[in-house]
Amino acid sequence: MPWTLPSRPPRPSRRSLLAGAAGAAGAALLTGCTDGRPKAADPAISLERRMREAAVRDSARLLERYDTTTAAHPALAPRLAPLRAAVAAHVSALSPAAPGAPSPSASPSGGTGAAAPAASGEPVPAKPEEALTALADAERSLSEARTIDLAGAPAELARMLASVAACGAVHVYLLTSTPGAKP
DSSP states (O other): OOOOOOOOOOOHHHHHHHHHHHHHHHHHHHHTTOOOOOOOHHHHHHHHHHHHHHHHHHHHHHHHHHHHHHHHOOGHHHHHHHHHHHHHHHHHHHHOOOOTOOTTTTTTOOOSSSSSSSSOOOOOOOHHHHHHHHHHHHHHHHHHHHHHHGSSOOOHHHHHHHHHHHHHHHHHHHHHHOOOOOO
């Protein structure tokens, strides 16, 4: 008796393999691909939301500093108004969409000229020049923090943070430059 190779079972064709894979994919789609447990939030979305909320909080604190400085030094109001409006716009732009949320652009209440506590609990300096320097320091600090945050931010938020940080750097210049002086 001559020796023969043992017979193998027939291989499935590519067509049958593809048809089986398509069927399994279709069944998974029909069942919703869930195992009954709640789906975890997308980490990129929650990171972006956390970063936005922190940025809004920081801008809101800065907005409060503008308000308390204006309340303590009403003569500075015309100089601070456009900068304050930009910070209010940053709060709106960075906020996660919230319909019906109050706008932070409401004008600050009038002040008596006395030193008012800043948002951080520190009093606004009594001299207008020192108050402007304190605001510039707050703007500089926030601008630097936002620049550092760019590295971990999702692309669209990073672009926005970069723009807001650049605006803050311009605010520092405007707060520390003498009005009417040419650069």
